[in-house]
Amino acid sequence: MPSNGVITLEELNRRLADPSVSDEELSRYFNVDQERSGPFSPVLTLNSNTVSIPPTAEGTARSAALLNSANFIARLRRHVAFNARVGEGSYHGPILVSEGDSWFQYPFKLTDVIDDLMQKYAVFSLDAAGDTLSNMFREAEYMEAIASTGASILLFSGGGNDIVAGGNLSAHLFDFDPAKSPAAHLRPSFNVVLDEAIGIYSKLVRQVAQKFPSLHIICHGYDYTIPANGPWLGKPMASRDITDLALQKAIAQVMVDRFNERLSLLQSSSARLHYIDCRGTVPAGEWYDELHPTNVGYRKVANKFAAKVEELSQRARTVDRRANKARATVSKETSSRGPTSQALGTASRSAKTKEGPTGRSLHIGLNAVDPAHYAGWSGPLNACEFDSQDMYEIADGLGYVATALLTAKATRENVTAEIERAAQDLVAGDIFFISYSGHGGQLPDFNGDEDDAVDETWCLYNGQLVDDELYTYWSKFKPGVRVLVLSDSCHSGTITKNIAPGGLAELAVVWVPLARAMPSDVAARTFRQNRDFYSALGSSLDKLEARVVSRAIDTPISCSVRLISGCQDNQVSLDGPGNGAFTAALINVWDHGRFNRDYKAFHAAIGRKLPDTQSPNLWSIGPSNPVFDAQTPFAI
Structure with missing residues (x-):
């Protein structure tokens, strides 16, 4: 490496491929292009102060190719780390699969939730900054990953893009009106966006539960974001003449609350979904930008995940200790073919777990x-x-x-x-x-x-x-x-x-x-x-x-x-x-x-x-x- 601390593209590629080089070390070679970044989809650029980019067409092409593959490279590095942990023979913790957005993978620049959890657990990461709920559900990579790794827990992060309406928040806001409350500045269409997101969540949970009935899913609601004249919150609000910072913050809180309320509702009707309420976890001084915590903030969120993983793992160990006894004493009773004219009925033993809704x-x-x-x-x-x-x-x-x-x-x-x-x-x-x-x-x-x-x-x-x-x-x-x-x-x-029923169509x-x-x-x-x-x-x-x-x-x-x-x-x-x-x-x-x-x-x-x-x-x-x-x- 040159004495001035600047490395070549070849050296950067070598370091990216070396799992012993930490993401924290690699972060100095990248910057975030805030103007080109989307919500929960950071766009990286090379730091010209630490990486030498040849001033030629070939050099520009090579640097672009490296940046375009940032998510892929980050995933490969995590897969290497996962294989090393489970292959070393001394790991006896739970196997986790993670699927999520930039709260689960913010390539290189931030130590995100999964980066922190991987210090203790074997996590097979499918995360990609900028990934959307609909894309995660459509591709369903987690289904194969759960089956191939034998994971007991799926960590899931999604919906952030939906909270900020995919970068089009202004379309879901009314113009500033001093007579309106913070909630009243949000158009009804914002609720429609959230309902569609929770609909996908619900389908994903059912999809996983049907094939892996003993697997637990841990998801999270986002913390209260702070508008800071950024492209996802502050500027869309300002375009509607909502410029008072206190009002912007209050509207953002309503947005986050509504998403969290829906996740809490989903948890109440899902036997193996565990929702982590992150509101109030990341204080004002620990936000990297409008949507992402700093390393310290991410660590606090990761600690909440770790606590839930430990709780579920302990529960699983208790079940394992009782498994043989349970198998030996399983009831031999049988149920009748169907109901008689009497009031009858107990549920199928295998169809309903003791946890979750009734x-x-x-x-x-x-x-x-x-x-x-x-x-x-x-x-x-x-x-x-x-x-x-x-x-x-x-x-x-x-x-x-x-x-x-x-x-x-x-x-x-x-x-x-x-x-x-x-x-x-x-x-x-x-x-x-x-x-x-x-x-x-x-x-x-x-x-x-x-x-x-x-x-x-x-x-x-x-x-x-x-x-x-x-x-x-x-x-x-x-x-x-x-x-x-x-x-x-x-x-x-x-x-x-x-x-107050509405009118019905006239039918003969x-x-x-x-x-x-x-x-x-x-x-x-x-x-x-x-x-x-x-x-x-x-x-x-x-x-x-x-x-x-x-x-x-x-x-x-x-x-x-x-x-x-x-x-x-x-x-x-x-x-x-x-x-x-x-x-x-x-x-x-x-x-x-x-x-x-x-x-x-x-x-x-x-x-x-x-x-x-x-x-x-x-x-x-x-x-x-x-x-x-x-x-x-x-x-x-």
């Missing part, structure tokens, strides 16, 4: 109703019990604690007791799945909340359950609980109820012999025969719903309810010999669990298999839950 399900199927209540009408149907049994088997196979109530057992008392029990027991991240197959009915609208002056009902064995009642039950569920409702009955388009009512609808003359006779019961019910609901409406204004319904129904409110659902038309289409689309898209796609695919006279509805009430939106159907 799935509770209730499956209601009535091939007849009690003539004593329905004015002498028994309402015979063919396939509703079959529907309930099939939904039970799907839920049981996925690990739900499943219950079936068939015909005479499907009373108002039994059904509402099961719903109330679920509302009491389930907590944030859990899911309640309820399916109904039977007649749909209509009653006079007692509280004036229906545009068509009628309330939709489920015809249970000894009386109708009104949509207004269902809403009051949903209001009892805790925040963060997911509720999935499948209703294969007539007039079921909004059976879950909404305080088609009456056919196999419709799951209580005939209008039977409905009239049933109401007249039970006028006192339904009038008293309507009066009590009027008072109860007034309280619910007040709550909905002050504190909106806490759980997220999603309904997929067999038809619209002004249509009928068809019965059949083996299943109802809606349930048959659903089972066909589900295809024994091979369907791997979200609920919106599930609803559309079911609709394509039904006649034009039966249009399934997709309906939601309660707070938006992007994790729920992105999940495959029935996922716990």
Whole structure:
């Protein structure tokens, strides 16, 4: 090396290929081009004070080639270090795979999170500065890496580009308004960007969990970034006349909070996802730029990861010590083929881990109703019990604690007791799945909340359950609980109820012999025969719903309810010999669990298999839950 400390390109290449030369030593040969860098995608240049670049076309080309391969070179260096650690024979710690953005790989200039963790652990790194969530999920390199290394933990870092809207933050900001709060300066489109990011996260977690059910995933939310007139935060805000530094910082905090809130929500519904909250970890003086901590700041984040790795590794060692005993004492009990008309059900042992969210399900199927209540009408149907049994088997196979109530057992008392029990027991991240197959009915609208002056009902064995009642039950569920409702009955388009439903498309009512609808003359006779019961019910609901409406204004319904129904409110659902038309289409689309898209796609695919006279509805009430939106159907 020349005496002035400047090295040649050849010498730099040699040092890059030498694993004994640390990244910290190599950092002096590079600078960061802030103008050309993207968010979480630093662009390096050679430091002309330490690297001699020949002033020729060949020299320029060689230096460009070296810089373009910075991520690749950094990855190779890490792979060499990984192989050396696991090959030395003395390492007995966990095997980790890491996939992430520039918080996991900031080539050469910074000692990032993975650089710190590699000092103690064997980490097979797939990280690349500038990598995006969508690209990581599309290429899914981590799947092969987990399989080939036998890793027990996947470290994941992604979504930073989404927080700053891929460098286009100004498009998601309103112009400065002194009357607006920091949060009000963010357009609704910013939430859409984050929801899409969490949707990818959710798919990635499911993808890994399905193939590697015992593997843990550790992810993180970013810390509070500090706008500093940079191209990702400060300047986009200034372009909207948001120039006050305190306001810029407050808006950035809202952005980071919203991303962290979504990751926390995802963790609550994912058995083996562990989210690290990094907010407040990196103080103001430990930021290298608007988005990246300094070496000291990264070390503090790495310490949080290390603590979680140690916790999970200790848990795994405890499991290993008990493994032989557990195998020797495994239960030989067997479960029945399916439900009877009694309330049944414990989940499949292998489908649900002790950790993570709980799935509770209730499956209601009535091939007849009690003539004593329905004015002498028994309402015979063919396939509703079959529907309930099939939904039970799907839920049981996925690990739900499943219950079936068939015909005479499907009373108002039994059904509402099961719903109330679920509302009491389930907590944030859990899911309640309820399916109904039977007649749909209509009653006079007692509280004036229906545009068509009628309330939709489920015809249970000894009386109708009104949509207004269902809403009051949903209001009892805790925040963060997911509720999935499948209703294969007539007039079921909004059976879950909404305080302020939007208009529905006008669709012709088609009456056919196999419709799951209580005939209008039977409905009239049933109401007249039970006028006192339904009038008293309507009066009590009027008072109860007034309280619910007040709550909905002050504190909106806490759980997220999603309904997929067999038809619209002004249509009928068809019965059949083996299943109802809606349930048959659903089972066909589900295809024994091979369907791997979200609920919106599930609803559309079911609709394509039904006649034009039966249009399934997709309906939601309660707070938006992007994790729920992105999940495959029935996922716990």
